[in-house]
Amino acid sequence: MAGYQEAAERIAARIAAGELKPGVKLGSERQLSEQMSVSRLTLRAALIKLEADGLVYGKSRRGWFVSPPRFVYDLGRRANYKTMAAAQERSAQIDLLDSGLAASRELPSCMREHGLTRAFLLRRVRHLDGRSVMFESIYLSAEAVPGLLKHNLADSITELLRDDYRIEIDREDTSVRSALLDSMQAEALAVAPATHGVLIERRRFAAGRLIEFDTEHWLPGAIEIRLSVEP
């Protein structure tokens, strides 16, 4: 009786008991598998399941760690990332990987449907307590934000639109689903290729015009999405 389910339960129990604290690195896979008398593949299966459940997370070729609490992403409140993180007593950081005009080939179809032909594309990685947890691609209508690249692009885009361009977002369509990370995203987040994640897509409008299209790939154990509605 040495299945991955049992191995997962034993590790989960050690975490629940407080024996292993968030951020702590588990031993190496070979080491753990020997300790628990299972093969390395079985141990790996257990870790991958625990990762999907948000109890541990793996950093590619760097080991497995006990997960901190999920970041709570409130779709209702329009607070920016760093403010939300501060409210949860966590440190946040945004890295700009890439910025420029999107090639017309790679213009998202939803922008083309709205008659847009040119857009800026930003690629960013968001960190939480030093860990990279989200990869985002932001498309901004080039007509709406001329000279975008001269601005600070490593902070809240909402605030940039409001303060520098006087654009107030008045509608936001959000979509959430499960999706794989492509190789660029996986590498940027230092996770195994083809890790699965939570994909949030947002279309943001001002005065009926599509201003921004945004895809956010979150590591699945790192986020919890919340929403309060009053019909």
Place this chain on the structure above:
Amino acid sequence: MAGYQEAAERIAARIAAGELKPGVKLGSERQLSEQMSVSRLTLRAALIKLEADGLVYGKSRRGWFVSPPRFVYDLGRRANYKTMAAAQERSAQIDLLDSGLAASRELPSCMREHGLTRAFLLRRVRHLDGRSVMFESIYLSAEAVPGLLKHNLADSITELLRDDYRIEIDREDTSVRSALLDSMQAEALAVAPATHGVLIERRRFAAGRLIEFDTEHWLPGAIEIRLSVEP
């Protein structure tokens, strides 16, 4: 050069080309792995990745199938499941697995915090085009809905509350995250044990009182959550 990534791409290409249509069963794992000149484990890894991306789905011990389009779950519109499914031209069905008073041990903590001591528990499975896609556990405050078990529990609970109990939900707190299915849920949905899924939790209030607590475990490839907000 025979990795799971390449195998996944080849299968994805066949689906994208329309060669394999939604609902169609792929060959057996042994058969496919031989065709593609990879080991069965490698082929399985490819299928599991494709499943996380929503292109195929596995039914435990029954094979792998090409996924139909995701069910679009609009959090904003308060339409019921069957209506939403009909609008998407899909057939929906709800099975009641279990109903009764919840043991006080298994009363969810959020209900206890609201001073509730007794609740009904319903377990249901929702189907889409004949495929089971979601497992839900519904806790209803026993004070709010006396004699609940005499009613039809295989249809919209919202409508039951409104029509039979004159309870109008005026606030709904929703939470979405990634989570594993437990063995009961996996069995009811006919998927492999410890499959990962999308967990939607809802707390529903009427006149400031918690009426209902609901957990919905969706198969990850079967659902897309949408929301439109106008600040």
Place this chain on the structure above:
DNA sequence: CCTAGTTCCTGGTATATACCAGATTCTGGC
């Protein structure tokens, strides 16, 4: 023609083994 029981097939799980490339650690030279 329908049913019950047997057989075969399938996916789910487990093992041992191997190799690669990126991270980390160690070590020798300056």
Place this chain on the structure above:
DNA sequence: GCCAGAATCTGGTATATACCAGGAACTAGG
């Protein structure tokens, strides 16, 4: 004491093999 290069360790991937229990298909009996 610092730095660059080498050796080592680690996770990621791939193979072959094996067994089990649930599903599906077939077959024999009514």
